[in-house]
Amino acid sequence: MGDAVSSTVMKSIKLFPLITVLAATSFAFVGVAPTAIAASDATRQEAVVATRSFPKTNAVKKNILAESTSTQVESGSDWGGVESLNVPQTKSQAEKDQEAADKKAQEEEQARAQAQAQSQAANRSESRTALNTGSGTASSTTSIPAPPATATGQALAQYALQFQGYPYVAGGNQPSGWDCSGFVQWVFSQFGVSLPHYSGAQMSVGSPVGSIADAAPGDIIVNSHHAAIYIGNGMVINALDPAQGTQVTSLAVFTSSYVIRRVL
Structure with a gap:
């Protein structure tokens, strides 16, 4: 019995140093592990800081949420052809109705003008027929x-007034048909005065009169486009055109400047 106890004690004594060594090693490991882990975490944090750091900027942005009001467009910018987009235009029913009414009125006006022209042409034809057949106002020489x-300016103006309504014929200088300067030429010829036919040449006949205030009946009012006989009070008798024939009008018939020439 005593030998068994002694043997057990001896084994315990032999194991004690091994247990002591193992315990010391465990405590050393427990102390070192947190330190190693802490060192590893510190290294990892330094690595993260190094990779996620950004350069410092000195630019300060003010009111970055404010809406931009700039309308400047760079030259040569291509916006996909939006600036030349062809947008179809539409019209309201009122606009369409107005266009239709305007078109109808225009057509009616053209029809009236055509009818008037035909009527005037018929009247001129009748006048020429009367002249050629010896009937009517200016039927023949007799x-x-x-x-x-008496060959005075006043007498000439009164004589010229008797030819109102006589026909206009371009280049003519007879009662059967005359143009503006042909009418003036023919009337003066009845008083023994020979004048050139065309208005441009009539601008230099006789003597000049300074202004319409000094004009007298029988004077010639003329420019390079038109000629007439003054009858007084700002009025003239003249051959106008095929539609109007020979008529009394105001000086407004001259659309540009004119000269006044006194022959009688």
């Missing part, structure tokens, strides 16, 4: 009024 014996 029916043309004789000029007065």
Whole structure:
């Protein structure tokens, strides 16, 4: 019995140093492990800081949420052809109705003008027929009024007034048909005065009159486009055109400047 106890004690004594060594090693490991882990975490944090750091900026942005109001567009910018987009235009029913009414009114006006022109042409044809057949106002040489014996400007103006309504014919200088300067030429010829036919040449006949205030009946009012006989009070008798024939009008018939020439 005593030998068994002694043997057990001896084994315990032999194991004690081994247990002591193992315990010391465990405590050393427990102390070192947190330190190693802490060192590893510190290294990892330094690595993260190094990879996620950004350069410092000195630019300060003010009111970055404010809406931009700039409308400047760089030259040569291509916006996909939006600036040349062809947007179809539409019209309201009122606009369409107005266009239709305007078109109808225009067509009616053209029809009236055409009818008037045809009527005037018929009247001129009748006048020429009367002249050629010996009937009517200016039917023949014998029916043309004789000029007065006194050759004055006033007498000439009164004589010219008797030819109102006579026909206009371009280039003509007879009662059967005359143009503006042909009418002036023919009337003066009845008083023994020979004048050139065309208005540009008539601008230099006789003597000049300074202004319309000084003009007298029988004076010639003329420019390079038109000629007329003054009858007083700002009025003239003249051959106008095929539609109007020979008529009394105001000086407004001259659309540009004119000269006044006194022959009688």
